[in-house]
Amino acid sequence: MLARHEIRSLRRWFEDFDRDILLPILLGEIALHNIGALQNGVARRESTRPITATPSVPRDSRPPDCGLKPCNAYSIAAATGLPRETVRRKIGRLIELGWICREDNGHLFITEIALEQFGSMLSSRALGELLETADHVRTLLEEKPA
Numbered sequence: 340m341l342a343r344h345e346i347r348s349l350r351r352w353f354e355d356f357d358r359d360i361l362l363p364i365l366l367g368e369i370a371l372h373n374i375g376a377l378q379n380g381v382a383r384r385e386s387t388r389p390i391t392a393t394p395s396v397p398r399d400s401r402p403p404d405c406g407l408k409p410c411n412a413y414s415i416a417a418a419t420g421l422p423r424e425t426v427r428r429k430i431g432r433l434i435e436l437g438w439i440c441r442e443d444n445g446h447l448f449i450t451e452i453a454l455e456q457f458g459s460m461l462s463s464r465a466l467g468e469l470l471e472t473a474d475h476v477r478t479l480l481e482e483k484p485a
Contacts, residue, residue, distance in 0.1 A: 409446035
């Protein structure tokens with residue numbers, strides 16, 4: 340049951356990301372690096388900066404107006420185990436799509452566009468399916484004799 344859920348999710352991600360399964364993995368890792376400190380309640384450090392507009396980043400693709408921890412291609416390659424050149428190319432594609440912005444110093448940030456598009460997608464589709472799958476698994480476990 341869990342495998343069926345995961346396969347359905349992977350197929351949708353594959354289609355949602357123009358049939359490139361590495362894009363959602365990289366976008367997810369960048370997002371986790373960016374918001375990880377905020378989610379874990381870590382106080383803002385010197386490496387975490389308030390998001391401000393840069394001239395090369397269009398207004399509609401700027402990161403949200405909050406503090407995010409930066410990451411770079413090297414840290415994403417290390418986190419995923421993918422070759423740095425592959426990560427570099429895929430990051431270029433994510434930037435073209437407007438889902439990631441890269442500052443002059445190489446810091447990567449997820450954009451508001453990505454948060455809006457994929458945040459609503461996750462909350463409307465994946466979460467409901469995950470809860471439904473969990474309910475089915477719970478029912479099966481309760482029916483199984485000890």
